[in-house]
Amino acid sequence: MNSDQLFEQAKKYTPGGVHSPVRSFKGLHTTPRFMNRAQGAFITDEENNEYIDFCMSFGPLILGHKNQDVLEKAKAALENGWSFGAAEKYSLELAQYIVDRIDHIEQIRFMNSGTEAVMTAIRLARGATGRNKIIKFNGCYHGHMDQMLIKAGSGLAGEVEASSKGVTPSTAQDTLVCELGNLEEVREVVKANPDIAAIFIEPLPANNGLLPQTIEYLKGLREICNESGALLVFDEVISGFRTSFGGMAQDTGITPDIVTYGKVIGGGFPVGAVAGKKDIMELLAPVGGVYQAGTLSANPVAMVAGLATLKQLDDNFYEKLNQNAQAIVEIFKDWMSQNGFEDYEIVQYKSLFWPVPAKAPKAANQIPANLLERFNELFKVCLEKGIYLSPNGYEIGFVSAAHDQAVQEELKKRLWS
Numbered sequence: 001m002n003s004d005q006l007f008e009q010a011k012k013y014t015p016g017g018v019h020s021p022v023r024s025f026k027g028l029h030t031t032p033r034f035m036n037r038a039q040g041a042f043i044t045d046e047e048n049n050e051y052i053d054f055c056m057s058f059g060p061l062i063l064g065h066k067n068q069d070v071l072e073k074a075k076a077a078l079e080n081g082w083s084f085g086a087a088e089k090y091s092l093e094l095a096q097y098i099v100d101r102i103d104h105i106e107q108i109r110f111m112n113s114g115t116e117a118v119m120t121a122i123r124l125a126r127g128a129t130g131r132n133k134i135i136k137f138n139g140c141y142h143g144h145m146d147q148m149l150i151k152a153g154s155g156l157a158g159e160v161e162a163s164s165k166g167v168t169p170s171t172a173q174d175t176l177v178c179e180l181g182n183l184e185e186v187r188e189v190v191k192a193n194p195d196i197a198a199i200f201i202e203p204l205p206a207n208n209g210l211l212p213q214t215i216e217y218l219k220g221l222r223e224i225c226n227e228s229g230a231l232l233v234f235d236e237v238i239s240g241f242r243t244s245f246g247g248m249a250q251d252t253g254i255t256p257d258i259v260t261y262g263k264v265i266g267g268g269f270p271v272g273a274v275a276g277k278k279d280i281m282e283l284l285a286p287v288g289g290v291y292q293a294g295t296l297s298a299n300p301v302a303m304v305a306g307l308a309t310l311k312q313l314d315d316n317f318y319e320k321l322n323q324n325a326q327a328i329v330e331i332f333k334d335w336m337s338q339n340g341f342e343d344y345e346i347v348q349y350k351s352l353f354w355p356v357p358a359k360a361p362k363a364a365n366q367i368p369a370n371l372l373e374r375f376n377e378l379f380k381v382c383l384e385k386g387i388y389l390s391p392n393g394y395e396i397g398f399v400s401a402a403h404d405q406a407v408q409e410e411l412k413k414r415l416w417s
């Protein structure tokens with residue numbers, strides 16, 4: 001069956017035919033490609049069309065698809081069994097490796113997804129402070145738990161509403177939403193609400209376009225937290241191990257109280273994590289009274305794959321990775337400026353990039369209204385040329401170590417064909 005036939009079948013058995021909404025290509029006026037296999041920087045669909053992949057599973061695959069070392073280690077781990085539901089050394093090795101290399105964390109707890117990690121961080125922050133409310137920012141994504149599916153209300157300032165059906169008003173009222181880049185607003189909200197347990201931010205907002213913030217702004221949030229007793233939570237599910245081993249905390253020199261990880265930490269296997277200093281982390285059960293658990297948490301195969309991935313991420317690795325991204329962005333820019341996408345800029349931070357038909361926005365409310373309409377054209381043209389962008393204008397592009405010079409040449413060839 002080809003992708004169109006598979007999509008028809010899938011829609012019978014699964015809502016919208018997919019297990020995560022953005023995969024459905026909704027709004028792109030076309031049907032999703034059903035992917036069959038992948039290698040390096042390339043992904044191949046059921047019809048045997050091969051694409052240069054810039055979605056890369058939305059971030060985990062920093063080494064590229066099917067890295068040989070990760071494959072071998074995961075296979076070897078499988079031979080020992082794939083779930084114990086018991087204490088084991090695989091997670092110890094990964095925890096040790098991470099904690100030894102990241103100054104601002106002393107302990108880490110593994111779970112299965114970024115959503116779980118943030119969900120736990122919310123409970124942990126509340127448990128640590130005895131406070132109820134949290135602040136998040138318009139344009140940051142933190143997973144699909146109720147407390148984070150909240151947007152700024154259309155009415156009075158400070159009013160919020162759920163961004164999804166099924167979220168109760170009483171849950172929504174404990175999440176306050178601020179605009180990125182405006183410290184004054186955060187100060188006012190914190191002043192008016194002594195009950196703030198934590199400020200949650202993607203220190204590199206990368207889920208609603210790429211909206212890099214200034215160091216001064218992030219430092220300002222740190223100060224507001226210090227003054228008010230709220231915790232600062234860096235959601236580094238995308239940026240952790242990606243912008244550098246220690247993520248944006250390392251890049252900015254700002255120490256968050258709690259960090260959440262996902263994506264790269266599992267090298268493409270399901271892993272999320274919460275990390276921080278020992279005094280906060282040991283509030284988690286079984287030491288402390290903040291409950292958290294998981295049947296499949298710290299799955300041994302995922303732990304081994306994560307460790308095999310992270311062990312490849314040295315300074316030399318990041319230098320090459322960022323060079324790959326720089327070259328790829330230049331290639332896209334050059335082509336776009338002469339092929340009907342002159343109104344585009346490409347926002348880039350290290351190995352992450354985002355084509356946007358406007359001057360680079362600094363906050364979600366500056367993203368142009370015609371983004372999706374313009375993106376449709378770009379996406380379709382690229383797809384036909386064998387280039388797979390993340391299938392939504394608000395999603396960013398991911399470059400991996402496998403997007404090397406040979407792939408860059410191939411990209412050039414395909415774009416200009």
Ligand SMILES: *Cc1c(COP(=O)(O)O)cnc(C)c1O
Pocket residue numbers: 112113114115116118141142143144202207235236237238262263272
């Ligand atoms: C992807 C992401 C999440 C959610 O992670 P899942 O593994 O999809 O549940 C949370 N926060 C950020 C910043 C993310 O990029």
